Amino acid sequence: MATLLQVKGLKTQFFTQDGIVSAVNGISYELNEGETLGIVGESGCGKSVSVLSLMRLIPSPPGRIVGGEGWFQGRDLLKMDNEEIRSVRGNKIAMIFQDPMTSLNPVLTINQQVSEALELHLGMDKKQSRKRSIELLELVQIPDAADRMDDYPHQFSGGMRQRVMIAMGLSCNPQLLIADEPTTALDVTIQAQIIELVKQLKDEIGMAVIWITHDMGVIAGLADRVNVMYAGYIIESADVKDLYADPRHPYTLGLLGSLPRLDAGPKEKLTPIEGLPPDLIDMDPGCPFAPRCKYAFDRCLEEMPPLETVARRHIAACWVDVTGGKR
């Protein structure tokens, strides 16, 4: 399969009054056409910033992409001028966001909001874009789509709004859909519906998906490959089956250990990861996870381990071999 997106050494920092926040610290990965990549990690680990950087949607100032490349269909997203990146956004690469309650404009109708990308990128007139918007709302299974076109976002429930967001994202048949925690703000049954919907649409349209979440369970059912991020680094990356069956980084072990399991005994406790993620201002030279890691030894505090191949299509950044370690 052909490579759709190749990220090399992406580095994004925020220049704040308290100092330089290193949000993304030189991450690299590839994504094939039609593939689904999960990016997992806890809040503030740089998941969102890494994809917003590719879309060039980092608020600047204070944010700035200080290095790296993001090759998409033979062009570097990070080197494009404003005009070029705008022609990609919403067109070749679409994005849906975490909170559907705040991500739609409250004062514009659904028709206005879904239609505008169609008019902009595909040059449709008002009538065509309206017709296509109705089809899109039907595609994302909004009941009575035609009658609801002139409603406003506040007349929709959270799940329905996220469907509208997805319809907006899909409007120009993107090659890549970036979903930034799209189910986090929804309750569990709606989550399942949205995930099912995206899976189904992905098969129909054949687009690639980057799905950002902190929910390991969501990723298991959805992704082909998974990047685990911590403190702005990718610390492990593998095919989804391998990651769950054979995690090679203490942090991934910890994440999996803190998941509730159906096959666990009644008295079995969840193992949380102790401590907090590091402050991203003035980070210490060693592995950022070392202070929380039960495997850590001297070297971990002094030197950041490089990402190394540990198995087929499986890389991890750790000085210790944690194969078969307790979750």
Add this chain to the structure above:
Amino acid sequence: MGRYIVRRLLWMIPMLFIVSVITFAFAHAVPGGPFNREKPLPAEIIANLEKYYGLDQPVWKQYVDWFGGIVTRLDFGPVYSSRSRRVNDIFADHLPVSAQLGILATLIAVGIGMPLGILAALKQNTFWDYLGMAGAIFGVSVPNIVLGPLMILIFALTLGWLPVAGWGTPAQMIMPALALGTGSAAVIARLTRASMLQVIREDYIRTARAKGLGERIVMVRHALKNALIPVATILGPMFAALITGTFIVELIFAIPGMGKYFITSITNRDYPVVMGAFMVWAVALILANIAVDITYAFLDPRIRFD
């Protein structure tokens, strides 16, 4: 919507009743009477005058006569300082002038303030932002009483572009309207900027950008309508205050408006004029606020009446 407006208009009746009671009470609480002069009038003359204007009646009777006159005949009563004129004549002469000045000042305030605020927000932390906000601070802090003479000095006396004072020709209206509108323009500019800056951090603005929309469309279609809601809120009272007369600007530019007359009437304890002016301002304020509430419905679909 129609029912809502009717309901709001009906609510004016109790509100104006309360305003009239308070106004009447305050006016009559002011020490001294309308016929106290530096050189006192003979007691018999004062008694005669008071009898003539009904001021010898019990206070509640005076109130009923006054408010009854307004409600039944739209008659705001006599003017103590002039036998031949009544308050309605004063209003007919002076209110249109003040309203004209106030409308022009409001147009200037909105016309300068809003674009300035938007520009400052779009160019946040750049030269243009600092320049615009420095101008706004100047506008807020320099009072009319300084700005008016300053403008006369520059534009009338030094450059000779505009007439020094007076009212009637468009050229005569420019300086007073500017002097009166500048402060409000500054307030609007600062509020618009703050509101825009808040809105452009909203998630839906990021969504709009993620669609690939150009910055102009993002600002005009997605940000502006949301940002104008707080601005509309202050426009109501601002407009009501500007059109009902402003003492200082009218005095500086020798404009025969309501503001000047109002202040002289207070010092003369000319009760009916003072109370009448208050009532007019109250009506203007209530109507302006109703207009603002109706504007909300157009700006924000989440706001629905009835």
